[in-house]
Amino acid sequence: MSSPTSSHAYGIGLIALIVGMSATVVFYTSFYLPESLAKPSVSEHILNPEKELIIQIVPGAVIEGNENYVPNKAEALLEINNKVIWENHDDTAHTVTPDHRHADTYSGDFGSTGVLKPGDTYEFLFTEPQEVHYHCQPHPWMTGSVIVEKSRF
Missing domain, CATH: 1.20.5 (Single alpha-helices involved in coiled-coils or other helix-helix interfaces)
Structure with a gap:
């Protein structure tokens, strides 16, 4: 017991x-x-820029040697056009994939999840100066870059 x-x-x-x-x-x-x-504190002007930067995946981009991401070397300014939108105008699915893992401290990981079908878009809000090089996963000859700088104003 x-x-x-x-x-x-x-x-x-x-x-x-x-x-x-x-x-x-x-x-x-x-x-x-x-x-x-x-998330880090970010200025309202950066979170809501004046305009957007559009990068088009142009028709025929799937063919090696053709233009693909236009503009190919895009420049964005914080507070002005740091919201970047990729639009797929091609008749083939594509991706926006960073060459090396890349993250923005506010917006997180950069890169489309899955493919952008014809007519689809991918958008990313850059909140700090940075340079990102990217490509299309199924079509590695398709490459581009975005350079984000502080506004000069």
Whole structure:
């Protein structure tokens, strides 16, 4: 027969464990998690630029040697046209894939998810000066770049 002292100690230990785990969950969800997921503070002018920069995937881009991303070497200015939109005007599906993994601290990972079917678009909001080189995954001869700079104004 077990003594009452050991079952009380077991019960108290179990309650202490539950209270400790609850405190850990409250701390994690209330303080640590929101802080780690917080996006950096970005100016409203950068988040809502004056206009958009359009890059077209032109008809016939799938044929090696033809023009593909137009403009091919795009330049964007923060607060002016740092929202970039790729439009697929070709009759073949394409991608916008970074040559090397690239992320913007506010917008996250750069690159289209899956393919852009004819008529589809992909947009990305650049929030900091950077240079990104990209290509089409199924058609690696299709290459382009975007250089994002601070506005001169």
